Each structure stands twice: as structure tokens, then as C-alpha cells.
Amino acid sequence: MDGPLARYHAVLIAVAGAPGGMQSAELARATGLPRSTAHRLATSLDEIGYLHQTVPGQYELGPALDEILSRRLLASQQAHAFVPALRRLTMDLGETAFCAKLECGSVAIIDALVPSQRDRAHIFPGLGERPLDRCSSSRAILAFRDDAEVDHWLDREGGGTSSDRATLRTVLDQVRKSGYSTCDGEIDEGIFSVACPVYLEPFGVLYSIGVTGPSARMKERNLDDMVAIIAEAAREASIAVTADVTARARKSPRR
Numbered sequence: 001m002d003g004p005l006a007r008y009h010a011v012l013i014a015v016a017g018a019p020g021g022m023q024s025a026e027l028a029r030a031t032g033l034p035r036s037t038a039h040r041l042a043t044s045l046d047e048i049g050y051l052h053q054t055v056p057g058q059y060e061l062g063p064a065l066d067e068i069l070s071r072r073l074l075a076s077q078q079a080h081a082f083v084p085a086l087r088r089l090t091m092d093l094g095e096t097a098f099c100a101k102l103e104c105g106s107v108a109i110i111d112a113l114v115p116s117q118r119d120r121a122h123i124f125p126g127l128g129e130r131p132l133d134r135c136s137s138s139r140a141i142l143a144f145r146d147d148a149e150v151d152h153w154l155d156r157e158g159g160g161t162s163s164d165r166a167t168l169r170t171v172l173d174q175v176r177k178s179g180y181s182t183c184d185g186e187i188d189e190g191i192f193s194v195a196c197p198v199y200l201e202p203f204g205v206l207y208s209i210g211v212t213g214p215s216a217r218m219k220e221r222n223l224d225d226m227v228a229i230i231a232e233a234a235r236e237a238s239i240a241v242t243a244d245v246t247a248r249a250r251k252s253p254r255r
Contacts, residue, residue, distance in 0.1 A: 007033060011041045012065070015051060021060035063149075085209060085237040086113040092229050093221075095213035096122050099237065100130065100137035100195070102145070102206050105153035107138040123191055123212050133168050136183035140195040140208035143175035180227045181208075185215060192218040194226055196234045200241060207241070209234050 014030040015022050027042060028035040042059050045051040049064030082099040089097035090113050098112040108129045114122045132138045132153060142150050150172070154165065175181045183193045195210030210230055212218075218226075 008041055011045060015059050016061055021054055021058045024057050081240040082111055082237050084240060085233040089211055089233050090115040093211050093226060095211045096124060097211050098125055099207060099209045102141045105156060107132060107141055109137060125212050134186040136181040136193040136195040136210055137208045139172060139175050139181040140197045141205050143172040144197050144205035179231060190215050194230060196230045198234045198237050200238055209237055
């Protein structure tokens with residue numbers, strides 16, 4: 001190994017290859033470094049969030065490294081990878097389909113597709129940032145993120161009283177159990193939306209996908225049937241995003 005950065009790199013690579021984390025002694029064996037050196041490097045990486053101690057002396061990859069990797073994913077991924085799934089939703093459900101993404105603690109709708117049929121009115125949700133606590137697209141993502149992350153983002157947004165937080169936690173628990181989130185007139189009266197999380201290995205839930213329309217028309221449908229169709233679109237989107245990122249990575253020049 002040549003230079004301190006190479007040693008830090010070796011420590012990160014070793015921990016990344018150990019799903020359950022790695023103790024200092026194991027880290028020393030895996031990297032060929034003296035145990036004291038391996039421990040010192042791991043401690044430094046823990047201080048800046050690249051590693052995280054689950055218990056004293058046991059290291060796994062940390063949230064700061066996840067943030068870097070997810071930002072690269074989001075930067076390389078455009079909404080076009082969602083278009084086939086959005087198109088399928090508009091055809092199967094006859095309502096506007098949308099997708100949203102989490103970036104730097106904010107959730108924004110990045111694309112929406114209105115059905116081509118002209119015999120009835122459709123809702124266009126608009127693009128851009130959404131409330132973290134009231135929008136189906138936001139809650140479908142936040143329910144599958146770490147509680148400490150969610151609290152931090154809500155604090156930054158000025159997110160409500162302790163009673164509001166408790167109510168939101170109850171809602172997020174239900175979303176986590178059911179696998180979907182709804183919004184029934186919480187933002188705009190008379191508008192109903194349903195969203196499901198889009199899971200991406202190894203980053204977790206960074207996106208959501210769903211449909212929105214007039215409440216009366218949406219509620220005429222069986223909710224479980226709608227959720228099943230949206231959940232399938234979420235799986236389709238996950239495959240498309242992963243394939244797109246992989247293809248881009250293969251084309252990227254290595255230095």
C-alpha cells in the first residue's frame with residue numbers, strides 16, 4: 001500500500017465486503033495493516049460518517065458514504081427510466097401517473113404522465129418539491145428511511161409539533177406495514193393519490209411511484225387492486241433504474 005489514502009481505501013473495501021460489519025482485528029487481517037493502524041483509520045472514517053460503529057469496535061459502512069453513492073445514482077439517473085412504468089400505469093388505471101425522488105432530505109416529483117384519453121378531466125400534480133409529512137409520494141419514501149434521518153429532515157423543514165410528529169410516525173408505521181401511502185385531500189381538496197416505494201439495492205428507497213386523480217373517481221376503484229398495479233410498476237421501475245445505472249457505469253471512463 002502506498003500512501004495514507006490507499007490505506008483508507010483498503011479499510012473501506014474490506015468493510016464493504018463484510019455484510020455484517022467487521023471488528024478491528026478482522027480489519028487488520030483483511031488489510032494486512034497493524035491492528036493499531038487499522039483501528040485508527042477506522043475511527044477516523046467513523047468520525048466523518050464513512051464508517052459506523054454498530055457496537056464498540058465493530059464497523060460497517062456509514063451514512064456519509066451512502067449519501068455520496070446515492071447522489072451519484074440520482075445524478076446519473078434521469079426520469080426517462082421511469083417512463084415505461086408511468087405509461088403502463090396511465091393505461092392500466094386511466095389516471096395521471098407520477099414518480100418522485102428523495103435528494104438531500106427533500107422529496108420532489110420529477111415526472112408525471114397524463115393519460116392520452118380526452119373524454120374526461122385529469123389531475124396534473126405539477127413538478128417539484130412536496131411536503132414531507134402530507135404527500136403520498138413523500139410518505140412512501142420516508143416510511144422506509146431511518147428515523148433519525150426523517151427527524152433531521154423534518155427539523156430542517158420546520159416540521160410541526162411533537163403531536164404532529166407522533167401522528168406522522170403512526171402513519172409511516174402503517175405505510176411500512178402496508179407497502180403504500182395515500183393522500184386524501186390533505187394538500188388539495190378533492191384530490192386522491194396512491195404511491196408505492198421503489199426499492200434500489202443497496203441504497204434502499206430513494207424513489208416512489210403512484211397515481212393521482214379526482215377523489216370521487218379514484219375511490220370508485222378497489223384500493224387493493226390499485227396498489228397491486230402500482231407495486232408492480234414500482235418493481236418495473238426499480239429494474240429499469242438499476243439497468244440504466246449499470247449501463248452508465250460500464251460506459252464511464254475509469255481513471
